[in-house]
Amino acid sequence: xxxxxxxxxxxxxxxxxxxxxxxxxxxxxxxxxxxxxxxxxxxxxxxxxxxxxxxxxxxxxxxxxxxxxxxxxxxxxxxxxxxxxxxxxxxxxxxxxxxxxxxxxxxxxxxxxxxxxxxxxxxxxxxxxxxxxxxxxxxxxxxxxxxxxxxxxxxxxxxxxxxxxxxxxxxxxxxxxxxxxxxxxxxxxxxxxxxxxxxxxxxxxxxxxxxxxxxxxxxxxxxxxxxxxxxxxxxxxxxxxxxxxxxxxxxxxxxxxxxxxxxxxxxxxxxxxxxxxxxxxxxxxxxxxxxxxxxxxxxxxxxxxxxxxxxxxxxxxxxxxxxxxxxxxxxxxxxxxxxxxxxxxxxxxxxxxxxxxxxxxxxxxxxxxxxxxxxxxxxxxxxxxxxxxxxxxxxxxxxxxxxxxxxxxxxxxxxxxxxxxxxxxxxxxxxxxxxxxxxxxxxxxxxxxxxxxxxxxxxxxxxxxxxxxxxxxxxxxxxxxxxxxxxxxxxx
Numbered sequence: 112x113x114x115x116x117x118x119x120x121x122x123x124x125x126x127x128x129x130x131x132x133x134x135x136x137x138x139x140x141x142x143x144x145x146x147x148x149x150x151x152x153x154x155x156x157x158x159x160x161x162x163x164x165x166x167x168x169x170x171x172x173x174x175x176x177x178x179x180x181x182x183x184x185x186x187x188x189x190x191x192x193x194x195x196x197x198x199x200x201x202x203x204x205x206x207x208x209x210x211x212x213x214x215x216x217x218x219x220x221x222x223x224x225x226x227x228x229x230x231x232x233x234x235x236x237x238x239x240x241x242x243x244x245x246x247x248x249x250x251x252x253x254x255x256x257x258x259x260x261x262x263x264x265x266x267x268x269x270x271x272x273x274x275x276x277x278x279x280x281x282x283x284x285x286x287x288x289x290x291x292x293x294x295x296x297x298x299x300x301x302x303x304x305x306x307x308x309x310x311x312x313x314x315x316x317x318x319x320x321x322x323x324x325x326x327x328x329x330x331x332x333x334x335x336x337x338x339x340x341x342x343x344x345x346x347x348x349x350x351x352x353x354x355x356x357x358x359x360x361x362x363x364x365x366x367x368x369x370x371x372x373x374x375x376x377x378x379x380x381x382x383x384x385x386x387x388x389x390x391x392x393x394x395x396x397x398x399x400x401x402x403x404x405x406x407x408x409x410x411x412x413x414x415x416x417x418x419x420x421x422x423x424x425x426x427x428x429x430x431x432x433x434x435x436x437x438x439x440x441x442x443x444x445x446x447x448x449x450x451x452x453x454x455x456x457x458x459x460x461x462x463x464x465x466x467x468x469x470x471x472x473x474x475x476x477x478x479x480x481x482x483x484x485x486x487x488x489x490x491x492x493x494x495x496x497x498x499x500x501x502x503x504x505x506x507x508x509x510x511x512x513x514x515x516x517x518x519x520x521x522x523x524x525x526x527x528x529x530x531x532x533x534x535x536x537x538x539x540x541x542x543x544x545x546x547x548x549x550x551x552x553x554x555x556x557x558x559x560x561x562x563x564x565x566x567x568x569x570x571x572x573x574x575x576x577x578x579x580x581x582x583x584x585x586x587x588x589x590x591x592x593x594x595x596x597x598x599x600x601x602x603x
Contacts, residue, residue: 113377113387113408117153117419121146121160123523124543126411128170131402132177135194136409138398138417139168141543145182147194150402153419157516158197160523163190166541170213174220174237181223183211185541187569189225191240201240205233208569212254217262222279224265226253228573232267234281246281248273252578255298259315264333266317268295270578274319276331276339285339287329291321297356301363301380311336316344316380318366320354326368326376328383345383349376355395361403365422367410369396375410377422391418463491475520483508497521537596541566541575545600549593550586554579557589 124141131137135156136148144160145168166185173180179200183189187208191201205211209229216223216237223235231247247253248269255268264284267275272294276285301316317329326347332340352371359366359380366380375389375396389410398411406422463471468489469481483506489497499518502508508517539546539559548560554574558566566575567584574581 112423113389114421114423115389115391115418116421118391119146119148119153119417119419120415121155122415122417124415125397125413126415126417127168127397129398129400129409129411129417130171130173131400131404131407131409132173132194133404135173135177136400136402136417136419137171137173137180138409138411139171139182140415141167143168143184143543145171145180145192147180147197150405150407156197157512160519161192161197162519163192163199163202164188166210167543169211172215174216175218176220179220181214181216183214183225185210185575187211187227189214189223189235203233203235203240203242205231206242206245207231212252213256215256215258215265217258217265218260219262221262222258224256224258226256226267228252228578230269232256232277232281234279244281246277246283248275252573255295255319257299257317259300259331259333260302260304261313264315264331264339266298266300266331268298268319268321270294272321274298274317274329274341276333276341284333285331285341287341290319290327291323291325293322293353295319295321296354299358301359302361303363316359316363317341318357318359318380320357320368322353324348324350324352324354324370326350326354326357326366326378328366328380347376347378347383347385349378349385349388350374355397356399358399358401360401360422365401367399367401367408369399369410369412371395373412375399375408375420377408389420392416463494465490467491468494471524477513477517477520479513480508480517494521495524534599536592537599546592546596549589549596551589552586553581553583557592560586560588 122140122142126138126140129138134150136150139145143164144162147156147159164184164186168182168184171182178194180192180194181189187205189203189211193200205227209227211225211227214225223237225233230249230251233245234243236243251269251271253267253269258265265277272289272291274287274290275283298319304313304315311334313333315331317331320326328345330342330344350370350372354368354370357368364380366378368376373392377387378385392412392414394413396410396412400409408420410418472481502514508514537545539562541562542559546559549557550560551557552563554577556576572581
């Protein structure tokens with residue numbers, strides 16, 4: 112049995128990735144942020160959201176100890192965050208300044224690998240935060256990567272449909288061409304490995320999925336003297352559209368996948384038996400993850416939500432222990448799709464009355480400020496105008512942490528007020544912000560002029576939307592769209 116216990120609605124755009132540590136859940140989005148939750152009750156941590164990327168955040172990965180979180184973005188960086196404070200510990204710039212699509216830690220935390228849109232791989236020494244070496248493939252975008260349980264190998268997957276096995280010297284040990292027709296979307300090793308006959312061969316299982324609507328399970332055999340062999344074990348066909356994500360459970364006995372058909376499938380991994388098909392998301396399911404310590408699955412979607420599911424099934428050896436605070440998470444604290452908020456949420460923030468502001472403060476966990484705001488008659492307009500100086504000198508809020516959290520929540524509120532109801536075609540596909548000076552690129556899509564110029568200047572001659580080469584860098588002003596945006600802004 113799989114039951115939905117919590118739905119998180121904090122992201123303002125597509126959710127691209129989700130990942131668990133022993134005690135945290137991290138999600139990242141096209142809204143340029145990473146959000147971090149406690150798995151105790153799925154409350155957001157005080158320092159969340161993490162805002163350090165300039166463009167879409169594609170992937171995030173916890174270090175095995177959970178002390179660090181790596182995130183990578185179209186801005187060509189992989190950022191390392193400290194999980195005790197939410198501060199940026201390091202920024203790793205990808206060689207060639209190409210958008211970074213995927214990143215992964217080795218099981219011993221010694222290495223970090225990142226893959227980019229231009230096909231390059233960067234292997235980092237995580238202990239020194241320094242680049243060890245680069246490699247990769249040509250004429251392809253790397254979108255998937257996973258380290259083997261031994262930490263001596265990793266597999267990459269590309270939009271050309273190939274899976275490649277690499278060692279830490281970035282020497283290619285095996286290439287499985289056309290593993291997925293039309294492109295690989297995700298791959299992950301099972302956490303277990305075993306010795307083959309004779310003791311010299313190490314065997315692993317790998318799951319991969321792709322645009323061919325298939326989920327595949329592979330056997331990878333590694334012998335130091337002769338290299339690697341890959342053998343297809345099973346092809347799973349439980350979904351009817353491209354499969355965008357896959358993940359093994361911590362014991363390797365279950366496998367979950369998410370698809371463009373909006374479904375989530377859960378399989379028994381050894382035989383490939385379909386156990387459950389879950390349908391809760393309203394758009395493509397782009398991300399899925401198993402918790403390493405509890406019987407939980409997280410799924411992310413282009414509907415901007417993250418669902419957390421409890422697995423209660425005899426085929427997994429994960430103990431089905433009751434989570435502290437789960438009753439609260441499934442009732443009053445639960446944030447499910449379609450659930451209506453207080454009356455103030457149906458108004459623009461600038462139209463809020465003092466009581467609406469008080470309700471908002473309580474919802475954001477800022478109850479201690481309610482009396483201060485009431486005493487100063489803070490309504491919606493005044494709330495949006497607050498800054499750090501006013502908080503210190505006029506409202507006498509002395510706590511630095513409290514001021515910082517309030518400012519972050521106000522900035523989120525401003526962004527929500529700006530973006531709510533904006534037609535998708537008025538938003539730049541790169542920045543996801545309302546366009547001021549839209550231009551048409553050679554791929555036929557419209558972008559904010561400054562954003563696409565910056566994209567091209569960083570030697571990305573591929574389309575941000577299709578990943579295909581741009582035949583020309585000529586940009587044509589889209590006067591019709593600019594006028595439509597202007598009319599929309601006037602009416603709103």
